[in-house]
Amino acid sequence: MVQGTEGYRFQNWASTYSCHPELYFEPTSVEEVRQILELAKQRSKRVKIVGCGHSPSDIACTDDYLIRLNKLNKLLQVDKKQQRVTVEAGMLLSHLNEELASLGLALSNIGAVSDLTVGGVIGTGTHNTGIQHGILATQVEALTLMTAAGEILECSDTMNPQVFQAACLHLGSLGVVLNLTIQCVPAFHIHLQQFPQTLTEVLNDLDTHLKQSEYFRFFWFPHTDKVTVFYADRTDKPVKASSSWLWDYAIGYYLLELLLWISAFFPRLVPWITQLFFWLIYSVKGEQVNRSDKAFNFECLFKQHVSDWAVPIEQTGKALGQLKEWLERNPDVRAHFPVEVRFARGDEILLSPCYKQNSCFMNIIMYRPYGKELPRERYWAAYEQIMKRNGGRPHWAKAHSCVRQDFEKMYPAFHKFCSIREQLDPSGMFLNNYLEKAFF
Ligand SMILES: Cc1cc2nc3c(=O)[nH]c(=O)nc-3n(C[C@H](O)[C@H](O)[C@H](O)COP(=O)(O)OP(=O)(O)OC[C@H]3O[C@@H](n4cnc5c(N)ncnc54)[C@H](O)[C@@H]3O)c2cc1C
Structure with a gap:
């Protein structure tokens, strides 16, 4: 049975937000992630996944259970023909950049730093620049999500396409992103x-x-x-x-x-x-x-x-x-x-x-x-x-004072996202203060 650590203090990169989760976990397998969610359900605890903690906001903070996926960080599959790789969500971009370079591949666009996890990058809509290029999540072809019920959902344009459209900018609110398949380009x-x-x-x-x-x-x-x-x-x-x-x-x-x-x-x-x-x-x-x-x-x-x-x-x-x-x-x-x-x-x-x-x-x-x-x-x-x-x-990761009423005006699909979130996480296991301001 996976063990959590007491007394852990999380602080974001800019040292502007911190929290003291009741238990902190570094699971080494998907099964351990499922066990943590099960434990949280039994004890009515909330859960947050943290990537590298680079978001300049409290989006990754919780007082309950905090999970870091730093041990779920491997390259799982390479499709050389289609120039796609599948990686675990805890992999750092810096690690991915090196793996890709050794395969003669690269990401078509990345942001200002690579000390970010692949799961975290699509958590908040990380972007760089170039009008022919979308935000980084537009390079994601498919992803695997574990929901609050411990169910595993494969998502892409053809499998659970509605969830996929939501999960490419998930705010940590839909479940645990386990793996992602990313479209790459030849190294340049x-x-x-x-x-x-x-x-x-x-x-x-x-x-x-x-x-x-x-x-x-x-x-x-x-x-x-x-x-x-x-x-x-x-x-x-x-x-x-x-x-x-x-x-x-x-x-x-x-x-x-x-x-x-x-x-x-x-x-x-x-x-x-x-x-x-x-x-x-x-x-x-x-x-x-x-x-x-x-x-x-x-x-x-x-x-x-x-x-x-x-x-x-x-x-x-x-x-x-x-x-x-x-x-x-x-x-x-x-x-x-x-x-x-x-x-x-x-x-x-x-x-x-x-x-x-x-x-x-x-x-x-x-x-x-x-x-x-x-x-x-x-x-x-x-x-x-x-x-x-x-x-x-x-930008979802960065400082703003917006609440649900603002997002409803800004995002034509806000209600659609909310209803997907409510279906996947009816008890609000993945909520925190940041998300409550956005959704309620
Ligand atoms: C120095 C610096 C430079 C930056 N440059 C840029 C830039 O150029 N462009 C830009 O757009 N942004 C930039 N950012 C912001 C940064 O890209 C985002 O905050 C990004 O989300 C951080 O990734 P992370 O791995 O640290 O995620 P975290 O901040 O740890 O988490 C982000 C969100 O994702 C959730 N999450 C993380 N992993 C998972 C998972 N596997 N499953 C479910 N939920 C998960 C967390 O709960 C949280 O909600 C920068 C930030 C810093 C500090």
């Missing part, structure tokens, strides 16, 4: 280029940029009109180190943390720090060639609060313009750089921020230099208002 290198522009220029040329570069994104530097454009494109060229020493941002980040900590006492410094860093790092033209996963990932060296909403792509200019205007009208509010602007193709996943619409994600950030909290409430509230006004939907 990426040619990265960065160059400066103004916000007006980049918004005027948005369509051209989107066509010009497969994985186009940009950073806007609040309190300025400055932008750094990033082009990332497939190439046959061999790996080539960065053409600028500043491509490796490590030194810059240590200086940034110190300066932002000082700015806690002198907030007027924030726009100056932004200008300094734009000039030092982001106004410089640069390029490099790297293996795809290494090119998509970058080091996030210190802790931060983030909020990341998707607006319909047509609203990009309006939403960013309104945010810029609001900051200009409220100069006492200091916003950290960058606002990262990324794009994703529309999809059919019920709770995807890109459900049925090509979208633009605008990620705002407030750093926590050496753990110090800096005021962000007014900035966050204004940003949310602007995103809502422009038809936005929040």
Whole structure:
């Protein structure tokens, strides 16, 4: 019989949320997962699965039973012909990237970090950029789910298709995702280029940029009109180190943390720090060639609060313009750089921020230099208002203040997801505080 551990404390990556589950489990088999769910049912306990705990919210927190699938992390099957792999849900993306590289394969798109589990990535709608590419879950061809009753459901476009549409962004609310089959592509290198522009220029040329570069994104530097454009494109060229020493941002980040900590006492410094860093790092033209996963990932060296909403792509200019205007009208509010602007193709996943619409994600950030909290409430509230006004939907992993009434307006298929959830988990075994706000 699987044993749980008492006294475990879970904390998310940004150290912004934590919990003390009554029992903590690391099952080594599917049968052990079933036993834990059975025990929870007998004792009327709730259950949460945690991946890497990278979500900057309390979405993975519980006071009852917490399960980490770090021992269910194997590559189960390779279909070389169809370029598909089946993996256990606890596998890290970093591990998967290496396995794929050894098979001459790769994921067509991944986010900024790979210290995430495959099950967790589809828990919250992790995305990167590229208007031909959907959120990462659109690469999933099939998955296996264990429901609260301990039943195993195989889901894909042909088996339990309705559950599949829901489970590709499951919020940890439908059951335990055990395995996933992922569509891969032949391994590829990426040619990265960065160059400066103004916000007006980049918004005027948005369509051209989107066509010009497969994985186009940009950073806007609040309190300025400055932008750094990033082009990332497939190439046959061999790996080539960065053409600028500043491509490796490590030194810059240590200086940034110190300066932002000082700015806690002198907030007027924030726009100056932004200008300094734009000039030092982001106004410089640069390029490099790297293996795809290494090119998509970058080091996030210190802790931060983030909020990341998707607006319909047509609203990009309006939403960013309104945010810029609001900051200009409220100069006492200091916003950290960058606002990262990324794009994703529309999809059919019920709770995807890109459900049925090509979208633009605008990620705002407030750093926590050496753990110090800096005021962000007014900035966050204004940003949310602007995103809502422009038809936005929040990233499920990141900070937002939305409740069921908001989601009902945002998501045409919200009720459909709720009824699937209620069928699969009638007693609410997989609920927690975060999900209660979303569903009740
Ligand atoms: C430094 C950093 C960079 C990031 N970059 C990006 C980015 O570029 N793009 C982006 O979109 N997001 C980004 N994120 C957010 C991140 O991708 C998501 O929060 C992702 O869901 C985290 O994966 P995880 O494995 O840590 O899952 P967790 O945060 O541990 O869990 C996420 C959800 O999935 C559930 N869950 C996990 N595994 C299972 C399972 N097997 N079965 C059932 N439920 C499960 C959990 O209960 C929870 O509800 C970033 C976060 C950080 C900290």
